[in-house]
Amino acid sequence: MWMAEIMSSMEENEDLDRSKFVGGPESLFPFSSPHNEKEYVYRVLKEVREVEARSPVFSHLSSSLQGLWTIRALKAEERFQKLFDAHQDLHSALNAGQVGLALSYAITLMGTFQWGVRQSAEVENLMISVERVMEYTELEKEAPWETNKHPPPEWPNQGMIAFENVNFTYSLDGPLVLRHLSVLIKPREKVGIVGRTGAGKSSLIAALFRLAEPEGRIWIDKYLTSELGLHDLRKKISIIPQEPVLFTGTMRKNLDPFNEYTDEELWNALEEVQLKEVVEDLPNKMETQLAESGSNFSVGQRQLVCLARAVLKKNRILIIDEATANVDPRTDELIQKTIRETFAHCTVLTIAHRLNTIIDSDRIMVLDAGRLKEYGEPYILLQEQDSLFYKMVQQVGKTEAASLIETAKRVYFSKNYPEVVQNGHLATDSCLDSSSGLYVTETAL
Numbered sequence: 001m002w003m004a005e006i007m008s009s010m011e012e013n014e015d016l017d018r019s020k021f022v023g024g025p026e027s028l029f030p031f032s033s034p035h036n037e038k039e040y041v042y043r044v045l046k047e048v049r050e051v052e053a054r055s056p057v058f059s060h061l062s063s064s065l066q067g068l069w070t071i072r073a074l075k076a077e078e079r080f081q082k083l084f085d086a087h088q089d090l091h092s093a094l095n096a097g098q099v100g101l102a103l104s105y106a107i108t109l110m111g112t113f114q115w116g117v118r119q120s121a122e123v124e125n126l127m128i129s130v131e132r133v134m135e136y137t138e139l140e141k142e143a144p145w146e147t148n149k150h151p152p153p154e155w156p157n158q159g160m161i162a163f164e165n166v167n168f169t170y171s172l173d174g175p176l177v178l179r180h181l182s183v184l185i186k187p188r189e190k191v192g193i194v195g196r197t198g199a200g201k202s203s204l205i206a207a208l209f210r211l212a213e214p215e216g217r218i219w220i221d222k223y224l225t226s227e228l229g230l231h232d233l234r235k236k237i238s239i240i241p242q243e244p245v246l247f248t249g250t251m252r253k254n255l256d257p258f259n260e261y262t263d264e265e266l267w268n269a270l271e272e273v274q275l276k277e278v279v280e281d282l283p284n285k286m287e288t289q290l291a292e293s294g295s296n297f298s299v300g301q302r303q304l305v306c307l308a309r310a311v312l313k314k315n316r317i318l319i320i321d322e323a324t325a326n327v328d329p330r331t332d333e334l335i336q337k338t339i340r341e342t343f344a345h346c347t348v349l350t351i352a353h354r355l356n357t358i359i360d361s362d363r364i365m366v367l368d369a370g371r372l373k374e375y376g377e378p379y380i381l382l383q384e385q386d387s388l389f390y391k392m393v394q395q396v397g398k399t400e401a402a403s404l405i406e407t408a409k410r411v412y413f414s415k416n417y418p419e420v421v422q423n424g425h426l427a428t429d430s431c432l433d434s435s436s437g438l439y440v441t442e443t444a445l
C-alpha cells in the first residue's frame with residue numbers, strides 16, 4: 001500500500017526538471033530521458049511486487065493449500081501449522097512506530113532522490129566544460145616558439161621586409177586571402193597600406209606575425225621568418241592593434257610585462273605619448289590595477305599605451321592598424337607625431353582608414369581582394385587617374401582631395417627635389433594654378 005502511495009507521489013512530482021535528463025548511453029544517471037525515468041520506476045516497483053508475492057506467509061499458505069492432500073496423508077498438519085505461525089509472527093513483527101518510521105524515511109528519500117537526480121544532471125552539464133578543455137588540448141599547435149636558428153639580438157638592424165610570392169589562408173581548406181604577394185619594403189620606409197574592408201590588410205600583418213603559416217617567403221633583413229621560432233620573430237615586431245586590449249594587472253605590468261625597464265624609462269615613455277598626466281592622476285600611479293581588458297581606458301588611450309610599449313621596445317619594425325573609430329583627432333595627431341619623431345629610423349607599416357594619415361608616407365600599398373594592385377610613392381600614384389589610389393582620394397570629397405594631393409606633392413618634391421622647395425612651398429607654385437598639380441610633375445619628371 002505504501003509503495004502505491006510513493007508511486008503516486010512520484011508521478012505527481014512534476015517539478016522534476018525533466019529537460020535536464022538528457023545524455024547518451026554514457027549518461028551518469030540511469031534516466032537518460034523522461035521515458036527512461038518512468039521505465040526505471042516501474043521496473044523497481046515490479047521487483048518490489050515480486051518480493052511481496054514471494055512473501056513467506058503467502059507462499060507457505062498457497063503451497064499448503066495446494067499440497068493439502070499430501071500434508072494430510074503424511075499427518076504433517078501440526079508441523080505446517082507451526083511453520084505458518086512462525087512465518088506469521090515474523091511477518092507482523094513491525095509495530096506501528098516502526099512502520100511510521102519506515103514511511104517517513106521513504107518520503108524523505110523522495111526528496112533526496114530528486115536532489116540526486118538534479119545533481120547528476122548538473123554534473124553532466126558541467127562535464128561539457130571538461131569535454132571542451134579536452135578538445136582544446138587536441139588542437140593543432142602553432143609552430144615552435146624556439147628553433148635552432150636564432151637571429152642575433154640586434155636583428156633586424158635594417159628593417160627591410162620582403163614578401164616573395166606569398167599566399168595566405170587562415171585554414172587549410174579556406175580561400176586564399178593573400179594571393180601571390182611580392183613586395184619589397186626598404187629599411188626605414190614609412191608605408192601606408194590601404195584597400196577596402198576585406199582586402200587583406202590585416203591578413204598581411206597576420207602573415208608577417210605567422211598567426212597562420214603563409215606560403216611563399218617573407219624575409220626580414222637576412223632572415224626567412226619561417227625559419228625562426230615564433231618568440232624570436234614576434235618580439236622583434238611592435239604592433240599597435242586596431243582593437244588594443246590591456247592585461248588585467250598594473251599599468252607597470254602592461255608597459256613592461258617582463259620587468260626589463262627602470263621606472264624612469266617607463267615615465268619617459270609615458271611622457272612621450274602624453275599619458276604621463278593621466279597615469280599620475282591614477283590613485284596608485286603606475287601600480288594602479290587596470291580593469292579587465294583596460295576597459296577604464298578609451299580605445300585611443302589604450303593605443304597610446306601600446307605606443308608607449310613600442311617606444312620602450314625600440315624595435316626596428318612598427319606596425320599600426322589604425323582604429324576606425326573612437327580616436328579623437330587630437331590623439332590621432334599625437335600618435336602620428338610620435339611615430340614621425342620617435343620612429344623616424346624605423347620601418348613603419350600603417351594600415352590606414354583615413355588617407356590624411358598616410359598621404360605623406362614614402363610609399364602606398366593598395367590591396368584589393370588579396371592582391372597587390374599598386375605600390376609606389378603617393379604622388380606618383382596620384383598621377384594615374386585610373387589608379388585605385390586616385391579614385392580613393394577623389395572619394396573623400398573635393399576640398400579634402402585637393403588638400404591631400406597638395407600634401408603629396410609637397411612631400412614628393414621636398415624629398416626628391418629639395419632645391420625647388422622653399423620654406424615648405426614649391427617655388428613654382430606662384431606661377432601655377434594650384435589645382436593643376438599634374439603640370440608641375442610632368443615638367444619636373
Ligand SMILES: Nc1ncnc2c1ncn2[C@@H]1O[C@H](COP(=O)(O)OP(=O)(O)O)[C@@H](O)[C@H]1O
Nearest residue numbers: 170171177195196197198199200201202203204
Ligand atoms: N581569422 C580569420 N579567419 C578566417 N578568415 C578570415 C579571418 N580574418 C579575416 N578573414 C578573411 O580574410 C579576408 C581579408 O580580411 P582582412 O585581412 O581582415 O581584411 P582588411 O583588414 O583589409 O579589412 C576576408 O575575406 C576575411 O573574411
Ligand SMILES: [Mg+2]
Nearest residue numbers: 198201202203
Ligand atoms: Mg582589418
